[in-house]
Amino acid sequence: MKQSVEKERVPGGASSAVHPVSAALLRWYDAHGRELPWRGTRAPYAIWLSEVILQQTRIEQGCPYWERFMAHYPTVEALAAATEDQVLRLWQGLGYYSRGRNLLVAARQVVAQGGFPRTVAGLKALKGVGDYTAAAIASMAFDVPVAVVDGNVYRVLARHQGIDTPIDSTQGKHLFAALAQEWLPPSQPAAFNQAMMDFGATWCTPRAPRCTDCPIADTCVARHEGTIASLPVKAGKTRVRTRQFHYVYVRCGTATALRRRPAGDIWQGLWEPLLVEGDRALLQQAVRSIAGKGNAQLVLLRQGVRHVLTHQLIVAHFHLLDCGSFTPQLPSGYQWVEEADLDRHAKPRLVERLLALLPR
Ligand code: SF4
Structure with missing residues (x-):
C-alpha cells in the first residue's frame, strides 16, 4: 500500500514533503525513543564507534563496550595510537573480531586524512564501513539526507x-x-x-x-x-559448518603454550592454546609428537562444548597436558607464555571457558 505525501513546514522556514508515516514515526520517537549513551552527540567518532560495536551485537551487551572504548580512547587520535593487541583486549568477548581489527585500521585512516569524511562515499572508503554504517554516520553526524x-x-x-x-x-x-x-x-x-x-x-x-x-x-x-x-x-538459509576443536592446555612449570591465530580463519590475531582440529586420532598423534617419551598425561577437562558462530558450529573438547618439569617440543607458531601473563593476551571466549576449568 502506498501512502500519500503531504506538505509540512520544516525548521528554517523551508517547505518540504514529509511522508505521513514518517511524521507519525517522528512523533513516536519524541515520546518513546531509546536513551542511549551516544544519543546526545553529533561527534562522528562516538557515532562510528557505537555503530561498529552494535553490528551483530545486542544493545545491552554493546553499551558497556562503547563506554569502555570511549574511556580508554576518548578521541580517534587516541584510538589510532593503540596497538592491535590493546584494541583486541578491550574488544574481547564481543565476537566478530575482524570488527575490532578494522576499527583500528579505520581510526588510522581517519587520522591520516585529518578527520572523518563527511560523505557516504568517503565514509565507505574506511575499513569495515559498509552501506549501513556509512549512512548512519553521515546522517547522524553530518545531516546527510540518506x-x-x-x-x-x-x-x-x-x-x-x-x-x-x-x-x-x-x-x-x-x-x-x-x-x-x-x-x-x-x-x-x-x-x-x-x-x-x-x-x-x-x-x-x-x-x-x-x-x-x-x-x-x-x-x-x-x-x-x-x-x-x-x-x-x-x-537464503546459510549453511552451517561444524568443526571439532581439541584444545590442549600444555602446562610446563609456570608456563603454557600459546599461539596467535593466523589470518584467513575465525579469531584472527587472538591467542589460543595448542589446537588440534579433527578427530581423536589426530589429537593423540599431536600429543605423542610433542610429549615424546615424557610421562605427561593427557587429562580430559570437558568435552562437547558447543560454540555457535554465524556460519560455524565449533564443538570443542578441552584437555590439560601437564608436563611438569619436562619441556616438550612445540609445533611451529607456538611460544611459551608465563601463566601469570595470560590476562594480557586477548583470547576468544571459548578459550576463556577452558581457562576457567584449569586446576590451579
Ligand atoms: S507494530 Fe505497527 S507496523 Fe508493526 S506490524 Fe504492528 S501495526 Fe504493523
Whole structure:
C-alpha cells in the first residue's frame, strides 16, 4: 500500500514533503525513543564507534563496550595510537573480531586524512564501513539526507507495506533502500533514521509487535492482511559448518603454550592454546609428537562444548597436558607464555571457558 505525501513546514522556514508515516514515526520517537549513551552527540567518532560495536551485537551487551572504548580512547587520535593487541583486549568477548581489527585500521585512516569524511562515499572508503554504517554516520553526524536500512528497518517496511520480496535478495535490497529513502524527510535524517531503528527494535518487534498502540497501524498492510508473522521474508538459509576443536592446555612449570591465530580463519590475531582440529586420532598423534617419551598425561577437562558462530558450529573438547618439569617440543607458531601473563593476551571466549576449568 502506498501512502500519500503531504506538505509540512520544516525548521528554517523551508517547505518540504514529509511522508505521513514518517511524521507519525517522528512523533513516536519524541515520546518513546531509546536513551542511549551516544544519543546526545553529533561527534562522528562516538557515532562510528557505537555503530561498529552494535553490528551483530545486542544493545545491552554493546553499551558497556562503547563506554569502555570511549574511556580508554576518548578521541580517534587516541584510538589510532593503540596497538592491535590493546584494541583486541578491550574488544574481547564481543565476537566478530575482524570488527575490532578494522576499527583500528579505520581510526588510522581517519587520522591520516585529518578527520572523518563527511560523505557516504568517503565514509565507505574506511575499513569495515559498509552501506549501513556509512549512512548512519553521515546522517547522524553530518545531516546527510540518506536513509539507513538495518534489520529493524527491513521489518517495519516489509510489514507496513506488505512486501514479501526477500530482504536478502538483490531486488529486495534495492526495493527496501528506495522505500526507506522515500520516507526520509530530508530536513531530519538523524531523527528519522533513529526513529525507524528504535521503532523496529522496541515496537514492531520480530515476535511480539505492539500493534494495538502502534502509531501507523491504520495503514499497516500486514496487520490488515494477517501476515505479520511471515514478514519480512528471507530467502537464503546459510549453511552451517561444524568443526571439532581439541584444545590442549600444555602446562610446563609456570608456563603454557600459546599461539596467535593466523589470518584467513575465525579469531584472527587472538591467542589460543595448542589446537588440534579433527578427530581423536589426530589429537593423540599431536600429543605423542610433542610429549615424546615424557610421562605427561593427557587429562580430559570437558568435552562437547558447543560454540555457535554465524556460519560455524565449533564443538570443542578441552584437555590439560601437564608436563611438569619436562619441556616438550612445540609445533611451529607456538611460544611459551608465563601463566601469570595470560590476562594480557586477548583470547576468544571459548578459550576463556577452558581457562576457567584449569586446576590451579
Ligand atoms: S501495526 Fe504492528 S506490524 Fe504493523 S507496523 Fe505497527 S507494530 Fe508493526
